[in-house]
Amino acid sequence: MKRIHFFLSSVTAAIFTVGSLFATVHPPIAQAQTVQKDYVNHPEKANIEYAVKNRLMWLYPDGNFRPEQPITQADVVAGLVNVKGLTVGTPVQGFPVNHWAKVYYERANKDGMLNGVVISPNKVLTREEVAKLLVNAWQNVRASVTQKNSEFRKNDSFVQFVVGSRQMKPKAGKFPNGVATSLYDSFGSVTRAELAYTLSFMKKDFLEVREAEVIADKMHNSIKISGGYITVTAPKTRKELEAKFFIVTKSNQYLDTLEKGYLKHPIADVQRILVSVKNKDTNTALVGYRYTKLPKLDRERIWW
Template structure:
């Protein structure tokens, strides 16, 4: 019996040891499964962003409850984060990854969405800022028509859009820059900043689309009159800019309006976060008296 007990105990220890080793390789996406451990980021400058991404399940804690904010991110880390930000649920096959790879489902969804366009799949690759920026631009191009631009370096729109912090350094060709360093890596703490920014913007776009739909439903065009109501929502600025055929411009910020449709060249409706200049949605009404609209965001 004593010999059996010792053998049984050894087996248990071995199983627990192997299990612990395997779990260290797989991200924990549900923070509730692990005890809170703030010791490795409670004094970190990006703590608020880290709290946000963990709370919203955009990134994960590791099995020991740590976040490891200064650890460089891999391609798989960012792909998974961008998929989580956009809430993607459908995918298409990605043959480069084995069936049991933890990030396979994220890559499948990213591929269907276009996030992987022009990107060599290498989940363990530690990316520089330029490579990470390309994934971000791919993820956002369908939302902001970024595909219309032929970028020499993807880091430029990433920094200018606020997704990546400006940093002194050099472009990939070695030319020095005071804002668009392409060569350094991004850390998990920096990725938290990126994903928090993109997630808030993505949620803003969704809400702005609802506002734009409400505005569109209020519009009437009859008897030569173009009229409607600009909605008002906390945290957002709504605006209708009307350019007349004589080149005069009228801006309407709220309330009801009624205009002579025959005098209007076009009208453009925008929704922005209050105090910001970037449009979350922008629709143009070009062919009055018809009420057809085209997104110009």
């Protein structure tokens, strides 16, 4: 009898332990999700399912997603933290102690995602406010803030920037100055279905950037300088990606590894090396580096 009692006690403890794993997650995520869903015929069904499967968003206790419900600041912050897999945080002064999103805001705060953002977790955000959070979140992934503040983009609205990056779908409305636009509405709200599109896109982009960084490291390690020559080799990648070196000669001729996957050139004639890893269906590199201090192999991250 003592053994049975010990077994039942152990099972009970295990149940409580598993339950505690969901203590910091938005409550509905731990509920049963077996009833008819309200998004089966929604245009964003695939993105909603991706977002739920990858724990970027959640279903409600009744099994529904509520795709047309406007999102709050806390929804966006939690989703972006989950996209980036952040696990370490710093306190957010004045944040409500018992709010479900407290741990997410702390992680977002350490990441720099909340820079210049007025903290208001329950506020329904405008598209411009959502876009600013997206730009902040991608600063240490693709230098979004740096690019947004560049001479070329500094006068763009945040929505213009993120729609151009495909992180948000276009929508007719008005620019921040009130002028009508067919693509870059800044004042409307963002629905949960629209956020599912955004978070799904950004999660896939985040994973591809990380994959590209591994490839760029392999390319870096392939560089050899010997006997007055520099040799570089582009590694094989999955068919959707393109990885290549560019050797820029003293006469500004560009030689690349695209055709043969391999280059050899006199080091004395090399001005700099450029590295690019990108998706074949876009002109924007996932990762870019340049080497300008040859024969030293110091590299600098660049954004194309």
